[in-house]
Amino acid sequence: MTQTGRCHCGSVKYALDGEVPPIINCHCRDCRRVHGSAFVTTAPIPTRNLRILSGEAGIQQHDQRYFCRNCGTRLWNRLSDRPAATMLMVSTLDTEPTTPPVVHINTGSMAPWYRIQDDRPTFPALPPDSDQALDRLEKKT
Ligand SMILES: [Zn+2]
Numbered sequence: 001m002t003q004t005g006r007c008h009c010g011s012v013k014y015a016l017d018g019e020v021p022p023i024i025n026c027h028c029r030d031c032r033r034v035h036g037s038a039f040v041t042t043a044p045i046p047t048r049n050l051r052i053l054s055g056e057a058g059i060q061q062h063d064q065r066y067f068c069r070n071c072g073t074r075l076w077n078r079l080s081d082r083p084a085a086t087m088l089m090v091s092t093l094d095t096e097p098t099t100p101p102v103v104h105i106n107t108g109s110m111a112p113w114y115r116i117q118d119d120r121p122t123f124p125a126l127p128p129d130s131d132q133a134l135d136r137l138e139k140k141t
């Protein structure tokens with residue numbers, strides 16, 4: 001299965017091969033600040049499943065964050081020491097996922113003015129098995 005996604009202005013377009021994995025709400029201060037929002041919803045995907053269809057030259061990187069240079073849409077995160085794993089910004093997908101986030105992470109720095117509205121598990125920082133989860137992701141085909 002392949003889906004497509006894009007930035008707000010449409011200059012960056014991508015294809016995502018395979019299923020969208022379980023999605024995650026990150027409540028960390030960095031995500032909140034760069035998005036100007038209460039939390040950010042991401043999906044960990046193998047980098048090789050992501051194909052840039054257009055606008056690659058217009059993708060700007062700042063730290064681990066990749067965004068459209070033209071419109072500023074944040075597209076994904078990638079750690080320099082984990083290049084095989086990408087955290088895709090779910091809202092850039094053309095087809096919205098239909099399943100809710102499975103977990104809330106970094107709730108130790110969540111917005112004091114926000115209340116989580118569901119009973120999904122919460123982790124004050126990263127879940128203890130997140131390194132192993134990324135290992136599995138990088139090996140996944
Ligand atoms: Zn754009």
Ligand SMILES: [Zn+2]
Binds near residue numbers: 028030031032106
């Ligand atoms: Zn975050």
